[in-house]
Amino acid sequence: MKKLKIAVQKSGRLHDESLALLKDCGIYIDNGRDQLKAVSTNFPLEIYYLRNGDIPQYLKDGVVDCAIIGENLLVEKGDGINVVGRLGFSKCRVSLAVSKTFKYKTIADLNGKRIATSYPETTRNYLKQNGVEAELHIINGSVEIAPNIGLADAICDIVSSGSTLFKNNLKEVEVIMKSEAVLAVSPTISENNNKILDKLRFRIESVLQGRDSRYVLLNAPNDKIDAIIKILPGMKSPTLLPLAKDGWSSLHSVVNRDVFWEVIEELKEAGAEGILVCPIEKMIF
Ligand SMILES: Nc1ncnc2c1ncn2[C@@H]1O[C@H](COP(=O)(O)OP(=O)(O)OP(=O)(O)O)[C@@H](O)[C@H]1O
Numbered sequence: 354m355k356k357l358k359i360a361v362q363k364s365g366r367l368h369d370e371s372l373a374l375l376k377d378c379g380i381y382i383d384n385g386r387d388q389l390k391a392v393s394t395n396f397p398l399e400i401y402y403l404r405n406g407d408i409p410q411y412l413k414d415g416v417v418d419c420a421i422i423g424e425n426l427l428v429e430k431g432d433g434i435n436v437v438g439r440l441g442f443s444k445c446r447v448s449l450a451v452s453k454t455f456k457y458k459t460i461a462d463l464n465g466k467r468i469a470t471s472y473p474e475t476t477r478n479y480l481k482q483n484g485v486e487a488e489l490h491i492i493n494g495s496v497e498i499a500p501n502i503g504l505a506d507a508i509c510d511i512v513s514s515g516s517t518l519f520k521n522n523l524k525e526v527e528v529i530m531k532s533e534a535v536l537a538v539s540p541t542i543s544e545n546n547n548k549i550l551d552k553l554r555f556r557i558e559s560v561l562q563g564r565d566s567r568y569v570l571l572n573a574p575n576d577k578i579d580a581i582i583k584i585l586p587g588m589k590s591p592t593l594l595p596l597a598k599d600g601w602s603s604l605h606s607v608v609n610r611d612v613f614w615e616v617i618e619e620l621k622e623a624g625a626e627g628i629l630v631c632p633i634e635k636m637i638f
């Protein structure tokens with residue numbers, strides 16, 4: 354039977370969460386240490402452990418059918434590669450930064466300046482769109498050190514918490530793009546493997562929906578139920594069950610993780626009691 358080939362970062366920021374996602378999708382991987390390739394024992398999947406920076410080329414060449422990759426790298430060197438899902442981890446941005454002492458007002462201040470970066474295409478395109486001409490210095494790591502050692506006047510690199518910029522006395526002045534881990538697909542994927550990919554995507558979406566949601570159970574007097582239902586958005590409509598206690602009901606619903614603390618406050622004010630909040634493993638529509 355044909356297998357879908359997926360690239361996962363060998364080591365680095367994306368590795369652990371990529372494998373955790375596959376595991377949550379119920380895909381078991383026969384994983385010997387230091388292997389470059391592994392197979393799933395219960396899903397038609399071959400896993401290739403590759404450098405994040407090399408994955409766009411492997412996708413273009415059709416060596417792998419799909420990949421979990423940082424979206425920013427597709428902007429850098431992923432022309433023709435489709436993104437079919439955003440995975441919600443490794444969130445960061447690609448930004449321009451300058452020394453704290455640089456009197457930066459607009460991007461025009463970078464005209465004629467030296468910019469160090471590991472992402473030359475992204476930087477070049479952004480400068481071009483803004484009519485700025487600057488000299489690029491391509492370096493592969495520790496980009497933030499460049500202004501301090503006199504190699505550059507500015508940098509273009511990944512920022513997440515901002516602590517690397519802070520430690521190097523730099524300030525973020527332009528956000529070029531926001532990025533997260535994505536599921537990317539080779540332009541040459543076969544029809545058969547596309548069908549396997551659809552199955553994988555279905556599982557991933559169910560897992561991500563579950564991660565984003567919480568199952569809420571609560572008790573309330575019947576005369577408060579209408580007001581409480583208005584607060585709870587629910588999947589379709591909340592489940593309502595009578596309690597053994599006369600005049601009381603139990604209400605079950607699903608609430609988005611990002612808003613659930615606010616919703617809980619409102620529920621309490623509306624008369625809800627004994628509120629339970631549970632994680633959801635998978636959510637299928
Ligand atoms: N500090 C960060 N916070 C959140 N996400 C990040 C951070 N740094 C990088 N990322 C994201 O994770 C991806 C992988 O970053 P990582 O530094 O592990 O690999 P890399 O330098 O691109 O390379 P390679 O696997 O080619 O050695 C990046 O493309 C980016 O999308």
Ligand SMILES: O=P(O)(O)OC[C@H]1O[C@H](OP(=O)(O)OP(=O)(O)O)[C@H](O)[C@@H]1O
Binds near residue numbers: 513516
């Ligand atoms: O805003 P922060 O939270 O400080 O994160 C940003 C830093 O994280 C990344 O480096 P990484 O740790 O991946 O090291 P690397 O340069 O070896 O890839 C990136 O290149 C920045 O240096």
Ligand SMILES: [Mg+2]
């Ligand atoms: Mg890095």
